[in-house]
Amino acid sequence: MNKRIAVLITHDFEDAEYHHPVEAFRAASHSVRNIEKQAGNIVYSQQRKSSVSIDLGIDDISVKDFDALMIPGGQSPYHLKKDERFIDYLRCFANAQKPIFLSCYSPHLLIDAQIAIGRRLTSIETMIQELKNAGAVIFDRDVVNDNNLYISSRSTQELPIFIRECLTVLRA
Numbered sequence: 770m771n772k773r774i775a776v777l778i779t780h781d782f783e784d785a786e787y788h789h790p791v792e793a794f795r796a797a798s799h800s801v802r803n804i805e806k807q808a809g810n811i812v813y814s815q816q817r818k819s820s821v822s823i824d825l826g827i828d829d830i831s832v833k834d835f836d837a838l839m840i841p842g843g844q845s846p847y848h849l850k851k852d853e854r855f856i857d858y859l860r861c862f863a864n865a866q867k868p869i870f871l872s873c874y875s876p877h878l879l880i881d882a883q884i885a886i887g888r889r890l891t892s893i894e895t896m897i898q899e900l901k902n903a904g905a906v907i908f909d910r911d912v913v914n915d916n917n918l919y920i921s922s923r924s925t926q927e928l929p930i931f932i933r934e935c936l937t938v939l940r941a
Contacts, residue, residue, distance in 0.1 A: 772939045773802070775830065775862075776801060776803050777804050777805075778812060778821060778840075780844075780848060781845055782815065783842045783925065785925045790839060790841075790870065790872075802830075803825075805826065814843070815844060832858070832861045835862075836939075838867065840859075840871055846874050847877065856878065871919065871920065873925070874896060876896060876905070876921055879919075886904030888905050889905075889913055891907065891910050892923060912927055912931050917938045
């Protein structure tokens with residue numbers, strides 16, 4: 770069954786952490802929609818090597834519209850957390866018990882949404898202490914799957930394993 774995946778993204782996202790999973794999701798016939806402040810916006814990667822067109826604005830979506838949520842890393846999560854609408858949406862998505870795919874710095878949003886407590890995660894080393902302080906249970910692994918709800922990876926080096934795990938969760 771094809772799934773609908775929302776991607777919360779804004780400027781300074783990590784190229785590989787967006788493009789590789791999205792390409793794999795689309796190749797597996799899943800629908801991907803890019804979400805930012807307003808439909809029609811264009812956001813650029815950290816390295817300015819690529820851009821992404823925004824399909825829907827955060828005010829135009831509902832949790833029921835999607836089966837899974839992906840948040841690419843880079844600096845994008847830091848920009849997103851400054852807008853309470855993205856934090857609220859993430860909190861609602863988590864409460865709906867739907868899968869959330871996180872890479873590199875994107876677990877930072879879990880801290881602001883106050884939903885990291887008790888979650889089994891992995892992340893980039895510079896995020897580990899913050900996540901522990903927020904109540905997350907941290908594993909030093911390439912990818913961690915917390916009950917098919919939170920799938921996290923440390924960095925771009927783990928992308929093939931991360932993508933494989935995300936696709937497995939989408940098939941469930």
